[in-house]
Amino acid sequence: MYDKYNEYDDDIKKLVDKMARKKDVPFLKGKIEIWAAAVIHALGSINELQYERQQILDKEEVKIRILSILKTDRSLTNKEIRQLTEMNQKQVQRLIKELELDGVKIVGKGARTKYIYSP
Structure with a gap:
């Protein structure tokens, strides 16, 4: 279980060192376990925010x-987009709905549906 948190070791040391530079060191009061948990929680939250930001960039990409x-005058099917993006069928449909504002048109229905660019 400890191996899971080894990646935080350096970050924890840096954060505690920065906090220790203050005149009034906050972690001298209270239980050290609480402060340790707070530091780990803070670093985990930062990593989670970075992960969410990466997902947003990936969607835009x-x-x-x-x-x-x-735009190269080529059409794509839902299946082709799924193969390119590793999204599922519903995710591709939502993506295309968002891209309709950018000029993507849906042609056909069902399995023969194609997506084209038509500005």
Whole structure:
């Protein structure tokens, strides 16, 4: 179980060192276990925010790639987009709904549905 947190060791030491530079060191009062848990929680929260930010960038990157392919006068199917993006069928449909504002049109229905760029 401890191995899971080894990646935080250096970050924890840096954060505690920075806190220790203050005149009134906050962790001299209270239980050290509480302060240790707070530091680990804070670092975990920062990592979670970075992960969410990366997911957002990845979605925007997917939109740009799909648009660039469609702008070459090529159509794409839901299946082709799923293969490119590792999204599921519903995620691709939602993505295309977002891209409709950028000129992507849906042609056909069902399994023969194609997505084209039409500004």
